[in-house]
Amino acid sequence: xxxxxxxxxxxxxxxxxxxxxxxxxxxxxxxxxxxxxxxxxxxxxxxxxxxxxxxxxxxxxxxxxxxxxxxxxxxxxxxxxxxxxxxxxxxxxxxxxxxxxxxxxxxxxxxxxxxxxxxxxxxxxxxxxxxxxxxxxxxxxxxxxxxxxxxxx
Amino acid sequence: xxxxxxxxxxxxxxxxxxxxxxxxxxxxxxxxxxxxxxxxxxxxxxxxxxxxxxxxxxxxxxxxxxxxxxxxxxxxxxxxxxxxxxxxxxxxxxxxxxxxxxxxxxxxxxxxxxxxxxxxxxxxxxxxxxxxxxxxxxxxxxxxxxxxxxxxx
Amino acid sequence: xxxxxxxxxxxxxxxxxxxxxxxxxxxxxxxxxxxxxxxxxxxxxxxxxxxxxxxxxxxxxxxxxxxxxxxxxxxxxx
Amino acid sequence: xxxxxxxxxxxxxxxxxxxxxxxxxxxxxxxxxxxxxxxxxxxxxxxxxxxxxxxxxxxxxxxxxxxxxxxxxxxxxx
Numbered sequence: 001x002x003x004x005x006x007x008x009x010x011x012x013x014x015x016x017x018x019x020x021x022x023x024x025x026x027x028x029x030x031x032x033x034x035x036x037x038x039x040x041x042x043x044x045x046x047x048x049x050x051x052x053x054x055x056x057x058x059x060x061x062x063x064x065x066x067x068x069x070x071x072x073x074x075x076x077x078x079x080x081x082x083x084x085x086x087x088x089x090x091x092x093x094x095x096x097x098x099x100x101x102x103x104x105x106x107x108x109x110x111x112x113x114x115x116x117x118x119x120x121x122x123x124x125x126x127x128x129x130x131x132x133x134x135x136x137x138x139x140x141x142x143x144x145x146x147x148x149x150x151x152x153x
Numbered sequence: 154x155x156x157x158x159x160x161x162x163x164x165x166x167x168x169x170x171x172x173x174x175x176x177x178x179x180x181x182x183x184x185x186x187x188x189x190x191x192x193x194x195x196x197x198x199x200x201x202x203x204x205x206x207x208x209x210x211x212x213x214x215x216x217x218x219x220x221x222x223x224x225x226x227x228x229x230x231x232x233x234x235x236x237x238x239x240x241x242x243x244x245x246x247x248x249x250x251x252x253x254x255x256x257x258x259x260x261x262x263x264x265x266x267x268x269x270x271x272x273x274x275x276x277x278x279x280x281x282x283x284x285x286x287x288x289x290x291x292x293x294x295x296x297x298x299x300x301x302x303x304x305x306x
Numbered sequence: 307x308x309x310x311x312x313x314x315x316x317x318x319x320x321x322x323x324x325x326x327x328x329x330x331x332x333x334x335x336x337x338x339x340x341x342x343x344x345x346x347x348x349x350x351x352x353x354x355x356x357x358x359x360x361x362x363x364x365x366x367x368x369x370x371x372x373x374x375x376x377x378x379x380x381x382x383x384x
Numbered sequence: 385x386x387x388x389x390x391x392x393x394x395x396x397x398x399x400x401x402x403x404x405x406x407x408x409x410x411x412x413x414x415x416x417x418x419x420x421x422x423x424x425x426x427x428x429x430x431x432x433x434x435x436x437x438x439x440x441x442x443x444x445x446x447x448x449x450x451x452x453x454x455x456x457x458x459x460x461x462x
Contacts, residue, residue: 029179033199034253035252039196039198039199041197042197043195044192045191046190046191046192046193062312063383064357103384111201113196113274117274121270124266127383129381131383132312132357134312134379217390281459281460285390285435285456286461287391287461288460289391
């Protein structure tokens with residue numbers, strides 16, 4: 001890949017962080033290039049065809065969009081400060097997703113790879129556990145299940 | 154990203170693992186998609202513009218190509234077996250590289266993200282330390298330096 | 307006050323409700339009230355967080371008639 | 385035997401050399417011999433590994449006249 005003409009601010013202020021169209025994974029990777037960054041890590045969370053012995057046909061994600069965007073921005077900013085990243089971005093998709101499509105992508109860039117891996121895991125762990133985003137799995141047998149539901153209601 | 158028409162064998166038997174042209178980072182990511190893989194991690198080791206206070210203009214990589222390819226294949230295979238990966242690939246570039254270009258890319262795919270991160274780090278750590286590949290840094294002041302040289306010869 | 311629910315809570319409540327504040331002093335009271343309105347939702351509600359103006363608040367947060375309150379089920383993004 | 389060197393070792397030796405095996409029983413002996421041929425390379429040579437047929441061998445590996453031997457400097461890929 002060739003470098004962008006101008007290099008990014010560490011945090012992606014102008015990006016939509018919750019999107020309904022397929023995530024432009026390569027575009028995010030391209031954006032994250034930085035002349036000081038020796039190690040870039042990209043995580044893509046993708047739709048699996050199985051969950052707990054059931055065959056998954058597709059997923060649907062819902063979000064409280066403005067709050068989710070704000071939290072993703074804050075979590076990304078916290079990682080940039082904690083590890084001194086050159087760039088970091090996290091984009092989550094909502095709506096209907098098919099098998100193998102990316103639900104969430106995190107890219108982190110640091111001078112050294114160890115920090116890029118750590119910061120990347122920090123961002124995805126926090127986004128998954130804290131941001132107001134919900135997954136609903138649809139199975140081949142016609143049933144569906146909300147992630148995070150406790151089956152006890 | 155959309156899934157490939159046919160899904161890969163875990164190890165990329167038909168890929169050239171040492172290349173002289175820019176690494177097709179997006180193509181590797183595309184290749185690694187797998188319907189059982191919930192977490193895909195991609196590492197890109199890129200050329201930095203600085204090293205130990207010196208400004209780097211470009212790098213050159215040299216490899217003992219057949220041995221390096223064989224070792225990368227063995228290391229990748231070891232990771233696939235250790236973590237039960239759905240797919241894994243590592244490609245290293247040689248020749249002249251400019252700032253921000255990828256020198257090495259590792260992609261790992263597992264059902265869960267933790268294993269994808271771990272296996273990815275395992276592969277890059279071993280490839281960097283064990284494979285017969287050497288880096289030469291060229292500086293703005295006209296000097297150059299072989300990585301791994303001990304400055305004491 | 308305006309109360310918004312998300313995800314599986316929409317199986318139990320309207321997505322957006324206007325509730326009067328009688329007997330609802332704080333965020334915890336609101337969860338109790340919603341559980342009374344639909345006991346089937348109680349198990350999920352116990353695990354929800356409450357946000358006011360896109361900020362999470364604790365159970366003793368005093369609710370205001372003019373607040374817009376979001377009942378946030380456990381996250382399951384990614 | 386045929387000896388191949390790589391990377392910074394090419395500053396000190398020809399990339400490919402044919403050496404006779406006199407006094408060179410094993411891999412360690414070859415490193416000593418190369419250090420004698422060019423003492424400036426000694427520090428690097430001490431940190432090199434030796435491969436025969438693309439497999440690393442230990443210092444006591446017995447070298448054969450027909451072997452092609454690679455002197456592998458410390459890796460610095462990635």
